[in-house]
Amino acid sequence: MRADYTNPLSPMDDYPIHQAAEPIRRVATSDRNFYDRYYFNCYPSADPDLFLIVGLGQYPNLGVTDAFAVLRRGNDHIVVRGSTALGNDRADTTVGPFRVEILEGLTRLRVVLAPGEYDLSFSLTFDATIPATLEPRHFRRQLERVTFDTSRFVQTGTWTGELTIDGRRHPVTPDTWRGNRDRSWGVRPVGEAEPPGRRAVEGNSNFFWIYAVMQFENYSISVILQEDERGRRIVEEAVRIWPDPGIEPEWLGRPEHKLTFAPGTRDVTSASLTFHRPGHGIATVTCDLLLPNYIGIGTGYGLESDWRHGMWQGEQVVEGLRKRVSEIEPGLRMFCPVDNLTRFHLSEGGETAVGTGLLEVAAIGPHTPYGFDSFTDTASDRGAPTEGMEQ
Template sequence: MLSPMDDYPVHQIAEPIRHVATSDRNFYDRYYFNCYPTESPDVFLIVGLGQYPNLGVMDAFAVLRRGDDHIVARMSKALGADRTDTTVGPLRIEVLEGLQKLRVVLEPGSEYNLSFDITFDATIPAALEPKHFRRQLERVTFDTSRFLQTGTWTGSLTVDGEDFAIDPKTWRGNRDRSWGVRPVGEAEPQGRRAVDGIQNFFWIYAVMQFDEFTISVIMQEDEQGRRIVEEAMRVWPDEARDNEWLGRPEHELTFCPDTRDVTGATITFHRPGGEVLTVTSELLLANYIGIGTGYGLEQDWRHGMWQGELVVQGLRHKVHEIEPFQRMFSPVDNLASFTLTEGTNTNTGTGLFEVAAIGPHEKYGFTSFTDTAQADDAYALAATDNTEE
């Protein structure tokens, strides 16, 4: 079936544009945004929208962390023929200027006490990240591409009747676009893969926005610490200036004892000549993006899952009441401040520190999916759980 996009010379395979190159049910195409104030970082908004062509579904969510409140608006609908339609009920994304300016709108609704009309304006060129690929037995579990941008926000946000004026001088964030194959929707029969067991997911994704540049860091490791994908890239606002590789990144995480809650992090970049750059991260506000949004904890609402022609729901939790096991199996998007030490120079910035330590990982002493950090010397100085801010 044809769609309006077929009138443009953008085809990549010998099919109409609505058909992707693989029939894998897990193919997806997604937007991600976050938005926060730099002066008083007590609000952290995350928005996502995804299309799943081989499942016939498009869904979206907005999740806001404010104080002890975890507020979710989520919606799902049947994916039509027009892939340029990026509206799911009350939530829509408008590309005002490709790779530069996008508008994100959530209309008010009785199911949730949240609405916004905000526009993202990029401060750096879109930066393509390394290909993310992972296989279990013969099945490809990850085969994705993604680009990122940092920028400023303009517009308005309303939560529980309180209005926030979104001023680009004080509101920042980052966005990404990713597409390819990754686990979505209902769980599939594992077959022989069940004998191998579930793959761990140790993941760090940091997007650090400084005044003069952005730093992007990616580290995914298997149980032994072997890298599946990594990146350490400095992106300059000037498109004529090449992105700068910062060296091999290494991580030191601090965990709250008896949990897997990360309370602090240091990342070092090791250049071939021996120079070491250091970034210390202060985690300011945790947004539990895996709870209520479709990333996999709730069996009745997962990305790409068929909900009906159009379904809109709202959820609300008190953060301090979120169960420890839910936090253990959920990636956490932390609003963070960063201090970069580079020789005699120091830069400070803000941004995203996304982290997940799910399953075994030798470096931090995790031998299963359920054990937690111990209160030994490595964690004795762990800070108070930042979920209770």
């Protein structure tokens, strides 16, 4: 239902959940970049040959809600995306054929892409295996403008349902299908690109980012870090999360990283993480990258000028697109966050545990520790190293 701006109330206003002296549909800031988003991923852990990612977001100050699904399977990059006007009811999480259903808050959710004329559809239920865990506040300012001010929680789980690709139905069962989800909200760049103003002279900020969500048999590990152009930390966290909600997440220490890039690109070919906790030995995670999903291609993360998260597309628009991964230009991949389906080998205290999950990497713009001096440097330019050094 399209928003009625003469009456700002919605059904959510009947619940005692207000955080500001405004109706629920009016957020506490007028910043155009405020967003509220769901993210899910789903994969078969026993034979990880496909990797599905689903997102749905609302943009109250832009009056838009949109959704996407992107599937990596072999050499296929399959996207379905939708956008529509944001209505009165913030609990209405539907965008055309997309739907997110909260079956039990913080425990069980369903994501749906109804069958249609596109190559992909699904009805999948997520059951959490760990408590939803709040991450550190993510904040960054540029030229006095707040560019990031977000909160997010993370959760691993299993999947049940079915996934249909090119007319072939794939049963999804919780014994082998895994994934993680997050919920984030706050301020970050969305919608149509703004005039750069002084930033055109001062230069845009880099975006160096590593986000890992590892699911082991008895626990999960979440790692988040962002660094500026010189390698200084903007946000960081490394915690072990236990299934029992009564057990506090275990701090693992300062996370460090070592990435290897393919020469002439910024494609990550291998990675390792280490955790340095005072009074404890160093724990090491070796990352086997199994299947990269180029989440920025066609989904709205800013690479295409005609489709960005929160961008007004019309009353209701649904589109599908399909690419061969081998045909995605290397230059475009340099500006694309990559969600790698990964097998993790954790070594600590003389023992090794093996898990699967997400390793999301973005190395966009300058980053001195890896020898990138500009947005277009690659691992072979100007003698840039293919491997970084732990700090």
